[in-house]
Amino acid sequence: MQVQDVRSVVITVKCQSRPGIVAAFSQVIFECHGDILDINQHNDKTQDRYFMRMACQLQAGEIPALRERLNAVAARLGAYYTLQDGVESTRTLIMVSRFDHCLNDLLYRWRIGELNMQPVGIVSNHPKDVACSRISLGDIPFYYLPVSDSTKDEQEDRLRTIIADTKAELVVLARYMQVLSDRFAREMEGRCINIHHSFLPGFKGAKPYHQAYKRGVKLIGATAHYVTSDLDEGPIIEQDVERVTHSDTAEDLVRKGRDIERRVLSRAVLYHLEGRVILNDDKTVVFLN
Template identity: 55%
Template sequence: MSDPAEHFILALSCPNRPGIVAAVSTFLFEKGCNILEAQQYDDQESGRFFTRIVFNVVQGQATIEAIRAGFAAIADTFSFTWTLRSKAEKRRVLLLASKFDHCLADLLYRWRIGEIPMEVTGIISNHPRETYAHLDFDGVPFHHLPVTKDSKMAQEAKIWEIFQSTNTELAVLARYMQVLSDDLSAKVSGKCINIHHSFLPGFKGAKPYHQAHARGVKLMGATAHYVTSDLDEGPIIEQDVERISHQDSADDMVRKGRDIERRVLARALSWHLQDRVLLAGGRTVVFRD
């Protein structure tokens, strides 16, 4: 018998119609699988169905390859957009950062203690290694790729080369303060998460917390979203807020903002790696744990 301790994650979306759940559950049953978790959502606006299922094999010798091959016929019948993988598989993630290192440091710490299981394929920054002298990269390759207006295309070509050559599955802009070109944004569409230091689309550009302070806001927040060619307007994965008052200075807001950014980005990355985030056009369906 296959090892029942190995769990698999099936995530899919498709045009909604009767029989989807029955077809999927019957298939898994016939393969000797037991469903451990199941979440689903019927989006009545778009007419699409979304589900995430965690299962294991309790009878027979079905492998993930055999399950994937057999499931393809059902996927074709229902026009599934789907993924199937072992829960133990660690996804390959490339981290990008600039001068502010709080998100980078937080993700490296969560990775090191096993809170976010992943394979870190590299760290890219437009600042030199000395900027992060206090951080332990634990053997992760570091790439210093400075960028100017004249060198931007060449610099982005190198980023894409690193992404491809390391078999990276996801890039994370951990306060990487460079706007990606339309070309690179298109290449990493659905495969790149950004953290924005406000509730989108408010307070874009430079010094967002100073902008918020000048407006006298009472709630401040951060937004993690997928990167698209529309600046800071990709599908939102997660947001969080912190209540503030007139007593908070701009520096107080920066400090509190860093805390929000860290936790929002960490949650978004973790959910993506667990196949909890399914794209629904310009929005996302997030099956939280």
């Protein structure tokens, strides 16, 4: 293969367990003159369900044939698959309220090439000088959608229009502190990631760090999950914790919590962008290196 023609792709597969799955998909890569660089698999024995991620290289001109052959194999095996081109950046819409630490971290990681995404817009329920006062957005469009009880449905319709107009493939709630409707959650299933400022499940509602402080917890954490109609109950992608002591104040917990939130959300977004996350009903399968 000529180096300039080589394209990296990621294939994910989900289907009922049966013999010959790896062989069938590997044969497709072989027929397209490709090379399998990495393969991960998991068999959920409780549901007799199989999951696989294959990272491959092949010439760019082979991708149409690859897709055609994948369609045939998936139909024969009753499998659901995705094909992700590593060259293409995922068009990403980021939503934020007043706390900008997660947004700032995502944009920094994007600018240094760590996250293969293309920010197509920033949406906030607060004005730009409140939501992004310490951040340079450059050419990234900013959309101000103030939310109240009387405007909630209208603003969510505007959000749908923004997603359609920007062709956003992924929506990230980077500390966006508004509840989205059940309809929106269904429409964005598997394409909307939220960071919850608590180690779920537990300490739900307002000021979870203050609740944790009053209970004298020894660990605080954060959870990144896909958004569903069940508030803060979506399939979990990533979590992390940090130990605290009796000498920490509630403000110390908030400060430490910001660090946890940043790294948990960035890892969850990275895993999604790299095709490492596969939905498994109310859970996820996350293939790590």
